[in-house]
Amino acid sequence: MRLFQNSGLYPSYLPRLNQLAAKASTFAARRDVFLHDRFGAAHFLEPVLDGAPEAFFTNADDEVLQRQWAREQGMQGTPTLEAILLAQIEHHRTEVFYNLDPVRYPTAFVAKLPGCVKKTLCWRAAPSGNADLTAYGAVLGNFPSILEAWRSKGCRAELFFPAIDPVMEQYGHGERPIDVAFVGGYSRHHSARGRTLEQVAALAADRNIVFCLDASRLTRLAESAPGRLLPLGKHRRPDVIARIARLPLFGRDLYELFGSAKIVLNGAIDMAGNDRGNMRCFEAMGCGSLLVSDAGNYPEAMQDGVTMRTYDVPERAVEAISSSLQDWPHWAETAATGRARVQQTYSKASQWAQFIDLVARIEPC
Template sequence: MRIFQNSGLNPSYRPRLADLVGQGSGFEQQMQLFLNDRYGAAHILSPILEGRPEAFFTNGDDESLQRAWASENGLGQDTPLADILLAQIEHHKTDVFYNLDPFRYDASFVRRLPGHVKRKIAWRAAPGRIDFSGYDLVLCNFPSMRRLWEEQGARTAHFFPAHDPELDTVAANRSRDIDVLFFGGYSRHHQRRRQILEAVAGLASRRRVVFHLDLSRYTPLAETPLGWFGPLKAVRRPRAIRNVSAPPVFGRAMYEQLGRAKIVVNASIDMAGPDRGNMRCFETMGAGALLVSDSGSYPAPMRDGETMVVYEQPQDALERIERQLDEGSWDRIGWAGNRAIREEYSKKRQYERFLELV
């Protein structure tokens, strides 16, 4: 079975990737540099990571990568990215098209796929209206999201991120110099997250706290006198958060920070609904740090007090973090979290489930 997996890039990750790639690399060199950096590895199927010849992976929105392939395969430099992706699928003779970026490549693209593509499968775990017609299945690990896609006419199935085995080396380090770590977005969609982070930042006077924030593009303006009033207030960081802020990290740079952290705070976005268990949870537990996350409906291996810790309110998060650090139980629970994720959500089990769905 020939599998083609397409994904996309966070705009904030692009500068790091550009530095890794440098100038003049061909498609294969760029692709290997990307895969080795482990960005989004929780969602990349094992045949891709293992380099199996029947599996093909690309980021359809990565212009440098895609134009390298186009140049190597006789396509003009003005060829639209969607046409390059289509040409790759035709060249690969794909049986199964698995798309992690259906917002960009929706039903209008799927209708153009060649006849040898027997199954068209999408992954989507964020709200928004997308035309999924033409896709055989839409995968997600959040029941509420699946209901949303089903209401829009899609057929859905349960699927999940997986533990990246590269994190086992990270987890083995138990001498950690960051007490509390957070990394993630900070925008107008993160008002509840802002309250939680502001409370946790209060620990900075007695603990080492680091927040790697992927800021809204309006945040720099919001933090000038011009942004003191009006709608920009929603993206302005309180002083306590600014004092512990650092630039966003991705890929192996993120893994490195996870290996330094005793506790990683997770706070879902305002639109997330009741379901929990995003990729950040898998990465944190996989790295052996203690996941401290907001209350909600988690998958079975994520158990409060056993493999992770759950909080209800911002002050509750603060108290639970302090207790785990004071008692040293972050180490025991963090190790238990690593074991649970390795056993329940291995790459092998992820791919076996994917084959069942195909």
């Protein structure tokens, strides 16, 4: 199978990538730096991570990366990023196109794919406004309620899961000096999460609490000295959170943090109904932390009291965390069980096998 996997970058990750890849002067070198950092690796298929010759990977929204490829291939002028992506697909003679960034490249893009492409799939695990993905052979995701929403729009939608990155096994085998870690966004989409973070941040007086928050541009402005003179109060985080907030972490730095934390706090964003199992759950358990998260419908291997721990309302998160830390030997065993269970259930090999099965079952272009 000639597989082409396309992904995309968080804007807040780009400065880190540019720093890591400062000396990378070719497409392959910059891409290798990105893949080595493991940002988003839970979604990257086994042949991509293994460097299989029949698999091609790119981040089509990484302008530096894509223009390096265009120059190396002798593309004339200043082609659009879409034109470069189409040229890459044709050059690779892609048979199966798997797109992790389908809102940027929706049905209108699929119509432009070269004739070598026989099957198309995309990943989308969030509501996406009026995005049209009906031309894709299947929309993949791990939230059943969101998959049902795609079906109501005329898409074929199939259950598919992130997988544990084998590199996670390198982390989390020593001391865990951090009591609670949280890495994620903080915005209007996160009202329940915000209440939870506020409650847990109050533990910082007695516990080692690390919050690495991806704040919006308006939040950063609102919390600056000049911004405090402006009517931006609704964009400021509560003082108890702002006092301990650090910059967001990505890739191997995130693995290092989770491998040093007893507990990783997770809170679903307010967009997936009662479904649970966002990528942070896989990263936390894969690095051996005790996942403490809000109650809901979790995927197999994420079981309250057996492999992780849940709380029913934000106010109960502190209780769950405090009691876990007080009886840490017991909950450390739960975390270890969780790590083993997700490694077994969500391996890269099983993810790839499921992908092959999906490709066989969907209609050709």
